[in-house]
Amino acid sequence: EAAVTQSPRSKVAVTGGKVTLSCHQTNNHDYMYWYRQDTGHGLRLIHYSYVADSTEKGDIPDGYKASRPSQENFSLILELASLSQTAVYFCASRDRGSEQYFGPGTRLTVL
Amino acid sequence: GDSVTQTEGLVTLTEGLPVMLNCTYQTIYSNPFLFWYVQHLNESPRLLLKSFTDNKRTEHQGFHATLHKSSSSFHLQKSSAQLSDSALYYCALSDQGDNQGKLIFGQGTKLSIKP
Numbered sequence: 001e002a003a004v005t006q007s008p009r010s011k012v013a014v015t016g017g018k019v020t021l022s023c024h025q026t027n028n029h030d031y032m033y034w035y036r037q038d039t040g041h042g043l044r045l046i047h048y049s050y051v052a053d054s055t056e057k058g059d060i061p062d063g064y065k066a067s068r069p070s071q072e073n074f075s076l077i078l079e080l081a082s083l084s085q086t087a088v089y090f091c092a093s094r095d096r097g098s099e100q101y102f103g104p105g106t107r108l109t110v111l
Numbered sequence: 112g113d114s115v116t117q118t119e120g121l122v123t124l125t126e127g128l129p130v131m132l133n134c135t136y137q138t139i140y141s142n143p144f145l146f147w148y149v150q151h152l153n154e155s156p157r158l159l160l161k162s163f164t165d166n167k168r169t170e171h172q173g174f175h176a177t178l179h180k181s182s183s184s185f186h187l188q189k190s191s192a193q194l195s196d197s198a199l200y201y202c203a204l205s206d207q208g209d210n211q212g213k214l215i216f217g218q219g220t221k222l223s224i225k226p
Binding site: 094101 | 146148154155156157158161201203213214216217218219
């Protein structure tokens with residue numbers, strides 16, 4: 001079974017503060033993704049990466065940065081956290097032509 | 112661009128009745144991969160079914176779906192709903208060109224099963 005881990009699992013941040021969410025996968029997958037999920041909405045793609053040291057914008061990239069320093073690690077960075085970024089964030093990985101494996105999620109609350 | 116449509120936002124059923132969740136897609140590629148993911152409350156999405164073969168039924172955990180390229184559909188079905196089937200269900204598409212590795216997700220259908 002593919003393994004994707006996220007840290008922290010839960011975080012409370014202050015408005016205007018910096019938040020870094022981390023994701024680690026041990027499956028040698030090339031592709032990694034960050035999604036957010038809000039109540040009443042489906043999964044929305046923030047950033048993704050198909051190779052180390054390169055990231056791409058997803059559908060809702062504003063207010064977020066991403067970093068892929070290695071094949072295994074993919075971070076999501078909120079430089080100036082805002083109330084509207086309160087959500088559950090999922091990281092995922094996959095190989096080309098295969099299904100996507102999701103991490104357990106990070107519940108972020110911005111106060 | 113590619114898209115996935117799930118027409119029902121919420122489906123409420125009584126336990127024991129059949130389940131059908133609709134999924135249609137659009138893609139210019141002739142060999143799409145289709146997926147169904149299920150997400151239970153406070154969990155992450157996990158794969159339920161996948162298919163890339165036209166007109167072949169695929170089954171898992173009592174659910175089944177058939178990819179019909181002629182109608183661009185991949186509906187999810189189950190003969191008899193259980194309380195434990197209550198969850199959020201996503202249909203997703205990956206095209207032949209693999210779209211830079213992205214899966215295109217539908218908006219999701221919340222399935223609520225009542226006793």
